[in-house]
Amino acid sequence: MITVTDLRKVYHQGKREVRALDGVSLTVPAGSIHGVIGHSGAGKSTLVRCLTMLDRPTSGAVEINGVDLTAARSDALRTARRRIGLVFQQANLFDSRTIEANVAYPLELIGVGREKRREKARELLGLVGLGDAGNAYPAQLSGGMRQRVGIARALATDPDVLLFDEPTSALDPRTTDEILDLIVSLRDRNPDDLAVLVITHEMHVVKKICDSVSLLEGGRIVESGPLTSVVKHLDGRLSQALLGIPPHAHVAPSDATLVDVLASGDHAALPMIAHTSREVGAELAILAGSVEQLAGTTFSHLRLAVPNGADADRVVEELKKLGADARRTAEIREEEPLA
Template identity: 55%
Template sequence: MTAAVELRDVAKEFPGGARAVDGVSLSVEAGTVFGVVGHSGAGKSTLLRLVNGLEEPTSGSVLLDGQDISALGERRLRPLRREIGMIFQQFNLFRSRTVLGNVLYPLRLAGMGRAAARARAEETLEFVGLAGHGGRYPEQLSGGQRQRVGIARALATRPKVLLCDEATSALDPQTTGEVLALLGRVNRELGVTILLITHEMEVVRTLCDRVAVMEDGKVVESGEVYEVFARPRHATTAAFVRSERHSEPDAPLMERLRSRHPGRLVTLPVTDGSPALEGLSELLQLHGVDFALVHGGVGEVRGRPLGSVTLELRGRPAAVEAVVAGLRVPGLAEAGAR
């Protein structure tokens, strides 16, 4: 099966020598949602623009449905771009056109007849929940509605791939949720492959199947979303994941917890492979150790449990050490001894 989008050792160097993208390889299977996360300046935006040829790679190749587009040239790229929709952080709607006019634009560009284009545009506006708003102008709409127009405009030509450039970063949390839900429908109901870039792990957690983490133009880690969240291997990934896993106490919080709780503090990660409290009560009973739950929480990532709990163990030091050893959580002994 050929990937909908594939990058092979792609690099993009800008005049002046800055390497925005530095040897990236990744593959997006058709029908999936792929997220690229990273801090601003990590090269995400450039990476996304390589996919529809808005940027030409300095080296490496970009494949769409198996076709190499990296050496096509602007003129031959244009018809291909109609099969790739794109939405933007600042929506980038045409202010001089109505909502309907915005959605009509790519259809007329593709040479569709007036009546057919109008029918298609209205059908698409209905899909994004904006039926009846066609005659309004972008500045009369809320941010969430504007992004819906952006999505309708990007989907009007029925592309196979949708590129999302920080699509929810300018929206408030509730509107973000609505737009993410809509993008989920776009993927499931229309079968559109989505490649998105974001700095919000929330987006990755709710929408993506796979994720790649970028830093300094390179992909430092990638994989299935739950795996990356549950077992991050790279420091940057761990930092991103931690912000989403509020339950794991950071250093200052750990200080405060210690001042409140004199006993031994242990933080137990909860993943679907290691239910933290399983076998805990037997272990505690065996060694005569008592415990208090001092911090933590367990949430869900793609329908699987993820989080952590921090416990205070109370008892004779030797017994507590025996419990800690018995928990067999990697790295726990060192972390607890700090």
């Protein structure tokens, strides 16, 4: 389990103070995959550096299974750091070492004997699907394979937390999905032991593997929660980004008012539309729609056209009565999409 409490990092750029992290708190329990998403400059890399104490936070606490890294010094800090396996966008492997020796490297640093190292490295390479590649050199591997080696290396010290910083940003879509599947399988293998934190700017990563997500903006977490709760409301930033319909209408018909509706789980959207049409006595047209399966729950986001002459406010009311979130589309804030 990783617990971050009121983490702050202030940089000084000349006379200017930059609050790269401005009071970040989050908890990732063992067995869970948490995504942190944010635009360039939001503070993502600063968060990674402060979580691992590569950069000292200005204030706040980072606890791994109850041990506060910000309070630990030298030896204690080195031991505590081993509780975190770190995977970056590029695996940064030693080119002159075999794959097996790369994976064994963290064990070498802490004085584990040769045979034990080899055994562990082979086991981990098998786990990441590279059982045959131990004697190869990094230059002989594809980007996806190198990333697998990086993951095996991060697992060498049996960490309690796996921290991924943009793990798939340099990979093509298919390889991305293979790496994401691997991350899920690692969590599933040790659900009681492993908490996973993934820093990314890709919504796809959040959709595919995260149980919960935080949106980082200007060093602050502005939205956070389980995937199924952050997408419940139409005006949420994460909701708009995860459901994929732009918050504003590109084409606004002159003979109709646009209404957006978001229904989840048991509230099937389509009978809802038929029911509302009947109640209001107007034929509602569906102009756009997306159906997403997120963390096991179905979400339907539809954009409806309510013909002029029909009461759009009543349409909104009826849909809300049925348990959906609904609103006139023009009221939706226009903001820069996240993805």
